[in-house]
Amino acid sequence: MFSEHLKSIMDGVEGAIACSVMGFDGIAVETLPNDMPESAVQLDLQAAWIEFANLMSQAKVTAETLKTGKVTELSINSENVITLLRMVNQDYFLVVGLLPSGNYGKARYVLRITAPKVAKEL
Amino acid sequence: MFSEHLKSIMDGVEGAIACSVMGFDGIAVETLPNDMPESAVQLDLQAAWIEFANLMSQAKVTAETLKTGKVTELSINSENVITLLRMVNQDYFLVVGLLPSGNYGKARYVLRITAPKVAKEL
Numbered sequence: 585m586f587s588e589h590l591k592s593i594m595d596g597v598e599g600a601i602a603c604s605v606m607g608f609d610g611i612a613v614e615t616l617p618n619d620m621p622e623s624a625v626q627l628d629l630q631a632a633w634i635e636f637a638n639l640m641s642q643a644k645v646t647a648e649t650l651k652t653g654k655v656t657e658l659s660i661n662s663e664n665v666i667t668l669l670r671m672v673n674q675d676y677f678l679v680v681g682l683l684p685s686g687n688y689g690k691a692r693y694v695l696r697i698t699a700p701k702v703a704k705e706l
Numbered sequence: 707m708f709s710e711h712l713k714s715i716m717d718g719v720e721g722a723i724a725c726s727v728m729g730f731d732g733i734a735v736e737t738l739p740n741d742m743p744e745s746a747v748q749l750d751l752q753a754a755w756i757e758f759a760n761l762m763s764q765a766k767v768t769a770e771t772l773k774t775g776k777v778t779e780l781s782i783n784s785e786n787v788i789t790l791l792r793m794v795n796q797d798y799f800l801v802v803g804l805l806p807s808g809n810y811g812k813a814r815y816v817l818r819i820t821a822p823k824v825a826k827e828l
Contacts, residue, residue, distance in 0.1 A: 627773050628772065628773045629774070631772060632774045635772065639765055642761060642764075649757075650754045650757065651753075651754070652750075652789070653784040654784055658782055660777060662775040663778065
């Protein structure tokens with residue numbers, strides 16, 4: 585199930601704080617860890633992800649009018665957290681929150697290989 | 707001047723198609739190369755960047771209400787081009803369009819060190 589894939593993200597990416605399968609409506613299907621660590625609570629990742637889902641949704645719609653092609657990935661790097669979003673299908677995406685010192689390249693790689701696995705189960 | 711900094715981005719990043727200093731109003735202050743290569747014309751990067759400037763602007767405003775901190779970098783990866791945007795100051799940002807096969811890590815690095823140099827001249 586989703587939790588298995590989310591676990592592989594958490595285990596595979598140094599500095600990952602939390603990750604989720606989310607809909608473009610900003611509602612999370614499943615999130616790990618179940619109990620958000622203190623760092624995620626302090627950063628209020630839940631609120632941030634709802635806003636970023638909205639940005640991802642806009643990027644998706646905008647891309648349809650552009651020649652740059654479908655959006656596959658969006659990354660929003662801010663002072664306290666790196667957020668990486670990876671399209672799963674037209675309705676869902678994966679999101680991971682990383683410490684600024686986290687392994688960004690590894691996060692991109694793990695999301696890229698995990699997205700098709702999640703897509704199969706949706 | 708700006709063109710010198712933009713040149714260092716174009717020279718330093720394998721796969722860079724074009725780069726620009728832009729305002730959040732979507733108006734480019736300066737862009738390199740002066741004559742957009744055929745690949746950039748086909749991708750209509752100019753239109754894409756205006757839309758992405760709008761997304762970056764929203765991300766900036768949204769971040770003010772979030773605990774994740776100021777947005778420093780936004781990356782929109784689509785099928786045909788990777789776009790990296792780096793905040794310069796409250797009004798301007800750097801943007802570079804890369805081939806999907808381009809050196810993404812190098813682009814992030816070069817933008818990060820170039821942004822403060824551009825900021826000094828604005």
